[in-house]
Amino acid sequence: MSASEYLVKDLRRTRELLGLTQDAWGERIHFSAKHVGAVERGERPALPDYLTAVDRAFGTTFMQFYRMFVQGELVPVWYRPFVEHEGRASLLRVYHPLVVPGILQTEAYARAVLVGRRFQPDTVDGIVATRLGRQEILYRRPDPCQLVAVVDEGVLHRRVGNAAVMRDQLKALVAACDHPNVRVQVVPFEAGAYVGLDGPLAIATVDGRSVGFLEGHLEGRVIESPDATKDLEGAWEAIRDYALPSNQSLELIMRTAEKWT
Structure with missing residues (x-):
């Protein structure tokens, strides 16, 4: 069992x-x-x-x-160390150029992502539940995790599921920002080529130190050495330099949500 x-x-x-x-x-x-x-x-x-x-x-x-x-039951072995760090993080910085970061996904969007990645049908429910469960850190009391998420504008236009799934997901991104500890920013198409096109990344701040994570096709990699995490933070700051301010990002997300009809 x-x-x-x-x-x-x-x-x-x-x-x-x-x-x-x-x-x-x-x-x-x-x-x-x-x-x-x-x-x-x-x-x-x-x-x-x-x-x-x-x-x-x-x-x-x-x-x-x-x-x-x-929580860790259906998390890949190579990802569990970062999930443990994430669960204790006071600050989480995430970037994704292709899909909404997992910690901000709705149930329907998460399910569509997993189906698209051809996960076994009998494991999807458990993986979705685990993914949604990770969002608890944003709403825990008395010390919710601070989240800064950056996505490429292409994420807003890439169909995952159907139009209703996309519309609800984008509205959920805006609603998440009603919480003072959550911020979402968008790198617009006009940015052209930038360092974020190299792939997604995440950085968790735990007990005053940074722990990073880089995704891969087969498995991801936890980054813990001070020199490597410093380089990763540099990449993060370079990505944010291209992102729209929070208010402009939310306006763009809301406009795009209305197009998903």
Whole structure:
């Protein structure tokens, strides 16, 4: 039995031990009975917002189990060290020239990305849940992670899923920036050739030091040596030099979202 399967089983067992129907359970955690049933049948992943609501209502520790066992269950071995750093980061800087960074993806967009990359269908649900679960660091209290994300303008126009998926994803990017700890910027087409075309990167600041990550076709690479992370931060700053200011970036994202009809 996988960790995620055990989590779902334990959620259902806890509800039954408390003598609550799915309707009563849902009312206590402010989720619909339909949502509760979908989680318990394994049709919908148990995500941090759901688990946090359960813990708050019943004094359980499902989020702790999620962080310790579920979150890394479907994360590739070579990516797990960076995910662990990301989970403790006070600042996260990410750049992607092709797709919306994972930490800002909607469920539908993430699913379309994974299907496009030909992941096995029976693993997609778990990977999507893990990816969405990583977003918890942006909304944790009392110290949410500061996020600065830069994307190429091509990301706004590259169809991932259908038009509705794209429109909702772009609107979600704008909505994320309502939080004071989240900033999204766009490198416009007019920038021409720039260092970001070399590929995506991420830099997590953990306990005052920087840890980087570079994606590859087969696997990614964690960057920890001071000299290498310094070079990576230089590349990051060079990319941001080409990006539009935050307000102009959001205006561009909103205009493009309206075109996805």
